[in-house]
Amino acid sequence: MAEMTYRQAIAQAIIEEMDRDPNVLMLGEDVGPFGGAMAASKGVHARFGSRRVIDTPISEEAIVGAALGAALTGLRPIVEIMFIDFTTGCMDMIANQVAKVRYMLGGQVQVPLVIRTQGGAGKSYAAQHSQSLEMWFAAIPGLKVVTPSTPAEAKGLLKSSIRVDDPVMFIENKVLYGDKGQVSDDPDFLIPIGKANVVRPGANVTIVSWSRQLLLSLKAADALAAENIDCEVIDLRTISPLDMDAILASLSKTGRLLVVEEGHKSFGIGAEISARVMEQGFDLLEGPVQRVATLDTPIPFSPVLEAVAIPNAAKIAAAIRAMFAGT
Amino acid sequence: MAEMTYRQAIAQAIIEEMDRDPNVLMLGEDVGPFGGAMAASKGVHARFGSRRVIDTPISEEAIVGAALGAALTGLRPIVEIMFIDFTTGCMDMIANQVAKVRYMLGGQVQVPLVIRTQGGAGKSYAAQHSQSLEMWFAAIPGLKVVTPSTPAEAKGLLKSSIRVDDPVMFIENKVLYGDKGQVSDDPDFLIPIGKANVVRPGANVTIVSWSRQLLLSLKAADALAAENIDCEVIDLRTISPLDMDAILASLSKTGRLLVVEEGHKSFGIGAEISARVMEQGFDLLEGPVQRVATLDTPIPFSPVLEAVAIPNAAKIAAAIRAMFAGT
Amino acid sequence: MKTKDHLEILRQMLRIRHFEENLYKMYLAKQVPGMSPHLSVGQEAVAVGVCHGLKAQDYVLTTHRGHGHVLAKGANMNRMLAEIMGKETGYCHGRGGSMHIADVKLNIVGANGIVGGGLPIAVGVGLSCQYQGKNAVTVCFFGDAAANIGAFHESLNMAAVMKLPVIWICENNQYGLSTHIKRTLAGESIAARGAAYGIPGVRLDGNDVLAVHVAANAAIERARAGQGPTLIEADTYRWYGHGASDNRSYRTREEEAAWKERCPIKRYVAGLLNEKIVTQEQVGQLEKVAEREVQEAIKFANESPLPDPATVTDYIFSA
Amino acid sequence: MKTKDHLEILRQMLRIRHFEENLYKMYLAKQVPGMSPHLSVGQEAVAVGVCHGLKAQDYVLTTHRGHGHVLAKGANMNRMLAEIMGKETGYCHGRGGSMHIADVKLNIVGANGIVGGGLPIAVGVGLSCQYQGKNAVTVCFFGDAAANIGAFHESLNMAAVMKLPVIWICENNQYGLSTHIKRTLAGESIAARGAAYGIPGVRLDGNDVLAVHVAANAAIERARAGQGPTLIEADTYRWYGHGASDNRSYRTREEEAAWKERCPIKRYVAGLLNEKIVTQEQVGQLEKVAEREVQEAIKFANESPLPDPATVTDYIFSA
Numbered sequence A, B: 001m002a003e004m005t006y007r008q009a010i011a012q013a014i015i016e017e018m019d020r021d022p023n024v025l026m027l028g029e030d031v032g033p034f035g036g037a038m039a040a041s042k043g044v045h046a047r048f049g050s051r052r053v054i055d056t057p058i059s060e061e062a063i064v065g066a067a068l069g070a071a072l073t074g075l076r077p078i079v080e081i082m083f084i085d086f087t088t089g090c091m092d093m094i095a096n097q098v099a100k101v102r103y104m105l106g107g108q109v110q111v112p113l114v115i116r117t118q119g120g121a122g123k124s125y126a127a128q129h130s131q132s133l134e135m136w137f138a139a140i141p142g143l144k145v146v147t148p149s150t151p152a153e154a155k156g157l158l159k160s161s162i163r164v165d166d167p168v169m170f171i172e173n174k175v176l177y178g179d180k181g182q183v184s185d186d187p188d189f190l191i192p193i194g195k196a197n198v199v200r201p202g203a204n205v206t207i208v209s210w211s212r213q214l215l216l217s218l219k220a221a222d223a224l225a226a227e228n229i230d231c232e233v234i235d236l237r238t239i240s241p242l243d244m245d246a247i248l249a250s251l252s253k254t255g256r257l258l259v260v261e262e263g264h265k266s267f268g269i270g271a272e273i274s275a276r277v278m279e280q281g282f283d284l285l286e287g288p289v290q291r292v293a294t295l296d297t298p299i300p301f302s303p304v305l306e307a308v309a310i311p312n313a314a315k316i317a318a319a320i321r322a323m324f325a326g327t
Numbered sequence C, D: 001m002k003t004k005d006h007l008e009i010l011r012q013m014l015r016i017r018h019f020e021e022n023l024y025k026m027y028l029a030k031q032v033p034g035m036s037p038h039l040s041v042g043q044e045a046v047a048v049g050v051c052h053g054l055k056a057q058d059y060v061l062t063t064h065r066g067h068g069h070v071l072a073k074g075a076n077m078n079r080m081l082a083e084i085m086g087k088e089t090g091y092c093h094g095r096g097g098s099m100h101i102a103d104v105k106l107n108i109v110g111a112n113g114i115v116g117g118g119l120p121i122a123v124g125v126g127l128s129c130q131y132q133g134k135n136a137v138t139v140c141f142f143g144d145a146a147a148n149i150g151a152f153h154e155s156l157n158m159a160a161v162m163k164l165p166v167i168w169i170c171e172n173n174q175y176g177l178s179t180h181i182k183r184t185l186a187g188e189s190i191a192a193r194g195a196a197y198g199i200p201g202v203r204l205d206g207n208d209v210l211a212v213h214v215a216a217n218a219a220i221e222r223a224r225a226g227q228g229p230t231l232i233e234a235d236t237y238r239w240y241g242h243g244a245s246d247n248r249s250y251r252t253r254e255e256e257a258a259w260k261e262r263c264p265i266k267r268y269v270a271g272l273l274n275e276k277i278v279t280q281e282q283v284g285q286l287e288k289v290a291e292r293e294v295q296e297a298i299k300f301a302n303e304s305p306l307p308d309p310a311t312v313t314d315y316i317f318s319a
């Protein structure tokens, strides 16, 4: 165990996996000597050089395509797309090629490819640099979607993502890069993809969240504990495939569920969770599943506007309180 | 009133609106003399010529960008993207520019722009030509998403879309182009955007659908009528904004709801409807909202596989029956 | 060039011609599900001229109009036709169909339904060969109209800047669907765009199989020697419409007749006969063999089982 | 050129310089929310050299590094700085911030946070002018690194094939974030890519405001005359990092010093003094005026109210 930041944990995961497997390589804009716009690949180039850590042109479609071609022919590339907002420039590669090629070729190929990117608001980066687009990728069969919320998760989930033989959208969060935490130094420290984690056990209500909002949910849970509302908080870790077993198991204890997400409320991840709970856990529900999410607006620049647009601990706590109002 | 096909209704809507307003123009691949890959702009070029009906290079990003630039400076462009699957090539323009520019500029501009495209499976066009991607666009604030299911709707909704001052994703369906129906010839025949339509009133269960699946839902409703299950069938017409009033009004009569969609089940439109019903109509529910949708797989080519992947009337009817099983 | 090379080139062109002509008939007879197939009749010289110079370890990426390319790289007709008919015995177990035929064992790593979709992937295949020190080149086919899509630019630039062993083969069949390339392509030619990336751009008669072969071989050698990519623009023509159902309203029958006069097979055969490299009997024999191969493939495909619907979600993920 | 033109050019360059330098200080003092602003200090000659030749009816599209362009087209500093500080009085009522400043009334129709995002839109603005018979040209600024993105290619091709009155201005400041353009750009130059689209490609010293002005004016005239687009590559340098927070680990202080020697303002002033077109006093006066304008803008922005949080969903749709 060592204390490190979220960004250091990512770099360490990359370094360890590149040490372990010479077929792992990295591509992206400014990921080389500069260490990435979020400094999440700091030190990787110093160790492996320009053959394995490739600074590319600003050509998102070709970056992902290059990684795909490499993945189809024996390599295990890690790609960085600087902001998730820029995946708009490589959606053909991601959605029509990476996600589908194995299926379209009837299983002739594997696609061991990790697309690292980062999303989220909270830093006044405005509408084109603050989105939470995980639902786009979750909606496309053939992709796994992973979202770490702590340094330990960043490392353990990234190492797992690099080792699986399928494409993974690995979505980091821009606000979390400086967060510190204890991280295992076991070179085989892997956190399984597709499994949610009960971060805080509780009896009265379940909060499901991921990435930065998970941390805010935990804050809200702390506040609510003082009011005798005992929240169970689940960190989804993987958005697709969804770990419904974990959600339903918790719901069967608590009877109530709140989904907290930084994506827009409409047509988001919370909708799918709510719909599945409707189908699979209707009888467990003591009240409707609720969602706290970002307003259905492009993310505004001005901090005072952004603050009202996105969730925070107070809004989460208020939503929970409302679920108990009148009970 | 005149009988015409879905594709003719589209061409007629375009012609009427171009007649009415010299600022309406059309851009896309092969939309000119050829009349569009789906023949949905047949006759438009013959009437208006190459100045107003522009055949473009295969450059989806620039096509939508060009339309946006024109919309920002006084024109009202209609763009055709040949298959919705190719919107992957212009997602930056659609999601980061078209949808957001008015907001980012604090209301300095309007974006009167229609992006026509077509989706849907059922013709063995395989994974890259059969998708139903409406959820991608519905998930982005700033876009309206419209999906006609009949020739009359195609005309009335398209004319409305051309007249509104905001961007509309107008999503046609490839299987419906040859469908015939009675269509108004009133030059101001407009169907309002944002309003659902009760196509078939019923008492026992509500089916919400749109586009081709709406027609299959009606078929299922016919079959179920013989079994004394009286379905109310709602045609959503507009996916975003969602007409929850119409859905809840129906639900308050029937107590049961099935959403039928051709998109993948996970993270689709049905999820949002289910989640909103959970939040806004929980007490109206006599049982959980159910979804019939396409399996979470890339769309297979072989007709025998495609048939099991996507919904049909029998599957819809079966889902309804299951909702009544044991009651 | 040895006689056996000539015979092989001719054999491959005939295989493609007979395959596509039979597929057209099957399409008319409604024996082919899905979109009307994108036939490459008339373009055989490009596929064969390029692929004849490739080794087994070399890679090919193709397009929506790819039957010729995969045949020329050695694909099995039985499995191709079974795929086109949506059968379990097809290359993709019926998941892909006409636009997605590939034989990964032959290093054909993908076809594409998206115009220009193969180009970025080809960059990665080239990168992979360079990285792994494989002595392999990657050939990426695409159409004239694909030269206007952003992916073309990003891919040619990236491959050039990384000096990757990729050969860009543009089959300029004059049209993108209904649109003549002159109406959508700015600049003098597609080949001329090579200069924008500092790579050789070669334009040639794509109906002259030997000219294609010579130019492709030069590009292949250049790539193998680590000197980076080449862009080749081969002028040719598709005899049928965009898809088999297209009635070609956008061009004249005269234009078509003129191009058919320049039939790449007829011209090649005439030359071979003239120089007495082959006899008319040999040609007839090769035609027969090609036709027999197709007929066997039709039989194979017809008799093959459909996929089991219960397997519809197979092959999404590895694990 | 008349003295009043020289004075105006100098005035505009000084406005930009003072605006950006003050913004840098404000950023260091943590008075600016959001991403560290992308400053254009050192690049003033491109913005001013181009915009000086524009008329009111002409359009401008800019980038993430756009303050200079919008100032040169006449934007109001008060509303710019208020926007950058997220105030209600800003151009975008605080919705946009530094990367989205535009004044649509001045025909500045957008800035962009997406590299290359403005180019396709510029095609449409050009198309619109052509369609409406407006005697207006459209200038689209972009960076060197944007020349590698697909949208560049699609846009330049489409504008060329439609002969649109668009002028493509590439500010080659040598770097895209940390990456020197030589490491990512294949081919000789960005200007040389003009040939791929059959349009003139001009490369010039972007720190020589008169050279920029002359070349831009030729392009503007050409566009106005219906002869289509021109691509101009102006070599320049950003004195600060990519954003104000960037410590420029990827380049040397020597390189920076050499470029600062070539300061576009210093050079221009030296020339004007030398030719006795202006006096040192006049220069000092213009500097004072520029600084005063910025100080007033700072005051205005500081005193301006924040947007009302209740209005957060305003401006999504028109109706």
Ligand SMILES: Cc1ncc(C[n+]2csc(CCOP(=O)(O)OP(=O)(O)O)c2C)c(N)n1
Residues within 6 Å of the ligand: B029, B058, B060, B082, B086, B089, C038, C064, C065, C113, C114, C115, C116, C142, C143, C144, C145, C146, C147, C173, C175, C176, C177, C242
């Ligand atoms: C991105 C994209 N846009 C449009 C299409 C529809 N489409 C398929 S093939 C084609 C024409 C392609 O022309 P070209 O590249 O010249 O190839 P050819 O068909 O002539 O072989 C078009 C427009 C597509 N598949 N993908």
Ligand SMILES: Cc1ncc(C[n+]2csc(CCOP(=O)(O)OP(=O)(O)O)c2C)c(N)n1
Residues within 6 Å of the ligand: A029, A058, A060, A082, A086, A089, D038, D064, D065, D113, D114, D115, D116, D142, D143, D144, D145, D146, D147, D173, D175, D176, D177, D242
């Ligand atoms: C599509 C896209 N990719 C990456 C980025 C991140 N990014 C913003 S500016 C920039 C560098 C741009 O370089 P250049 O075009 O030369 O403009 P400069 O900053 O030098 O003015 C990068 C990589 C982005 N905003 N958009």
Ligand SMILES: [Mg+2]
Residues within 6 Å of the ligand: C143, C144, C145, C171, C172, C173, C174, C175, C176, C177
């Ligand atoms: Mg073509």
Ligand SMILES: [Mg+2]
Residues within 6 Å of the ligand: D143, D144, D145, D171, D172, D173, D174, D175, D176, D177
């Ligand atoms: Mg630059």
